[in-house]
Amino acid sequence: MSRSTDSAPAPAETESTSAETTASETDVGTSASGEANADATDAEAPLLAARNISKYYDQSEGFLDDLIGDARPVRAVDGVDLEVRRGETLAVVGESGCGKSTLGRTLLNLESVTGGHIEYRGEDITGLSGSAMQPYRRDLQMVFQDPLASLNPRQTVGEILKAPMEVHGIGESDEERTERVRELLGLVGLKEGHLDRYPRQFSGGQQQRVGVARALTLSPELIVADEPVSALDVSVQAQILDLLDDLQTELDLALCFVTHDLSVVRHVADRVAVMYLGEIIETAPVEELFANPRHPYTKSLLSAVPRIDPAARTDRTVLEGTVPSPADPPSGCRFHTRCPAVIPPAEWAGTQAEFKSAFTFRNRVLGEEIDPEAIRTRLSAESAATDNDAVATRITERFVPDTDAQLPANARKAIENAAARLANGETEAAKTTVTEAFPSPCEDETPRDTPTEGGHVACHRVDPEMPGDPDVL
Amino acid sequence: MNDEPPNARSNPDHERTRNAETDGGLDPGIGRNSPSEPEPTETPPFGEPMDVPPEYRQEESVVEHRSLRSRIVRGLREDKLALFGAVVVVGFVLVAVFAPYVAPYDPGATFGFMQSPDSYSQADVDGDGSIERVWHPLGTDSFGYDVLSRIIFGARVSLAVALATVLVAFTIGTAIGLAAGFYGGWIDSVLMRYVDFQWAFPEIILGVAIIAFAGGRGVENVVIAIGIAYIDDFARLIRGEVLSLREEEYVTAARAIGMSNRRIMTKEILPNAVAPLIVQATLMIPLAILAEAGLSFLGLGVSPTTPTWGLLLSDGRQFISRAWWISVMPGIAIMVVVLAFNTLGDGLRDIFDVSDSEVEQR
Missing domain, CATH: 3.40.50.300 (P-loop containing nucleotide triphosphate hydrolases)
Structure with missing residues (x-):
């Protein structure tokens, strides 16, 4: 801006x-x-x-x-x-x-x-x-x-x-x-x-x-x-x-x-x-x-605006996560941590939804929202195995379920890697893994104001000089 | 709502809004029960039932409004102890004001020395040469003065000095606290460091120092000495009030209309901080009476001859084993007045403590 x-x-x-x-x-x-x-x-x-x-x-x-x-x-x-x-x-x-x-x-x-x-x-x-x-x-x-x-x-x-x-x-x-x-x-x-x-x-x-x-x-x-x-x-x-x-x-x-x-x-x-x-x-x-x-x-x-006419109701886009702290706003586009249309890197092989799913996992790791010890306690309560592998598997299943998104193989691998590191207690290493595996142009650069009909919008997808298809959402 | 405002515009849109509001037509589901109140779903003010016709409702709510004074009157009526305090205080003030008419004898008239309470002596009271038998309900002191008359005249000086003292402390303390709380920053730091400094001094010692510095005893010097010693209490109190009041939205609103800081302080903030100040003042008066008595006792009072309660107390101390009443009687007077002011102050605090809304709805 x-x-x-x-x-x-x-x-x-x-x-x-x-x-x-x-x-x-x-x-x-x-x-x-x-x-x-x-x-x-x-x-x-x-x-x-x-x-x-x-x-x-x-x-x-x-x-x-x-x-x-x-x-x-x-x-x-x-x-x-x-x-x-x-x-x-x-x-x-x-x-x-x-x-x-x-x-x-x-x-x-x-x-x-x-x-x-x-x-x-x-x-x-x-x-x-x-x-x-x-x-x-x-x-x-x-x-x-x-x-x-x-x-x-x-x-x-x-x-x-x-x-x-x-x-x-x-x-x-x-x-x-x-x-x-x-x-x-x-x-x-x-x-x-x-x-x-x-x-x-x-x-x-x-x-x-x-x-x-x-x-x-x-x-x-x-x-x-x-x-x-x-x-x-x-x-x-x-x-x-x-x-x-x-x-x-x-x-x-x-x-x-x-x-x-x-x-x-x-x-x-x-x-x-x-x-x-x-x-x-x-x-x-x-x-x-x-x-x-x-x-x-x-x-x-x-x-999210309530509509009386049922025909006019469309699918609601529910934003994930909480509003980041204004004391430490996200880099690049400030909305990228919650954006449903966050732009995948050029080499991304999967679809937008899949990337969003992986990116959400990434943000959870970066935000330290995943607590492996809590999962371990949960597993022991279910009298299942509580070793690191079991915890890692549970993290993957819980946060990036297979049914939700068929991720490209390398992405799936990276997520499993990160989950294993989390289970090991290597939080910083897990952060590095996800950051390297799932970058987005949205986090690098502040979006410019692109003129529109009678106004302007600051989004990389709308900016013609940036990658990303404007009609994704 | 049937009288048109003087400048009613002919704009149809505007008419529509007003009509929609008066007949509840904007939202037909709501507002049937009281057609001419725009917001019927609100709790009716001041606890009136919903079906009171609106024309009465307005009249009543005007009458029902609680001003500061009516709140005090109402609160005193409910709090008997505070009412007792108020009556005693008023009684003492009246006695002090009308001392020449109330006191049985001139405070300078001498009778028999150290007569016990409820005794009689022979004296020419009205100066016509004939000796009469005169009654001393509280006895006489070592100079032969009538103790009751001395106490009544002493009330004048003691109460006047106390009131003047609190007025001085109130004025200066409020000014300091208001400025410190409102401006904050270095002004706050400087003013409050001064207040801390003063607070660290025992009041009597500060009073003695000021009287020494001001050049000896005298009403003004005593008032100044005790008044200055109590500045900090008011300053702290009002600063705390201002700190919270200055964040109020109506203060922002006042700034938004371009009001000067001085006007914001005096017109917007001070009136809302006055209730705790009144309580504080009421509670400070007995302290001032005691401080004056203390100074008099130390020989730094108003003057060695003007009767004040502290001086009477002090004069009697060397005869305490032979004539206890010389000291005890003024002591009782001090105690009663202090107690009365304290119960009154406590009562006032209770009255003001109830949040405004509760009082309004009671």
């Missing part, structure tokens, strides 16, 4: 002029929405752009940790390029822990970046301090995941909603601000009588409406919504999503919608960015992404 280029033309060139152009076109696209808008603004400079931003969290505290502890930083966000255009809804999707919430906060300078730049209308706002950031805060707002936690329990809704105006000196008097707050409450579907209530006196959906109203107080250009509905009941989710949708159309807002829920994405987004382990691995217009996902990860995510 670090070498990626976005589909927008020459960002550096448009930087200096973009501020004036976009500012003078304030009434463009009030009625435009959806893809039309996304397409129309394609040529325009983005409202908010992330250029190769990273956010690492240092795990060590003090020098003792540096000496003996885990000093590797957690790479929550690692080299992300992202653009949000005027009036569009960009959804950032990914599993929990992939760094999407951190990305959302980083975009608004609520977390300082470790590397890269954030540009708002072409102006670099990276790492601006409180007062320098102040003017941009009016344009960049946020809606939070847990509506109750995001509202101060000791303040009434009126106080909460007036605070942004007081901070930015909007409105001559308290009456004027109260008037504006009344308008906002109406806009988000709350009553004027709610003004003097405390957050806890509302239901979850109403609390989130207050959260949305607060974000709207300053008439922002862009709202980052960090999982705004995941804490709500399903029936209420739809109401909040509709509300955001309506407000966006009415107020010509850009929305950056961070979520793990693909059904929500379909509901609200114009464009989608899929995130895995701190990297954006695919971006595409929402229709394109759902109709024609390119990245194997996106495909497996989509296959």
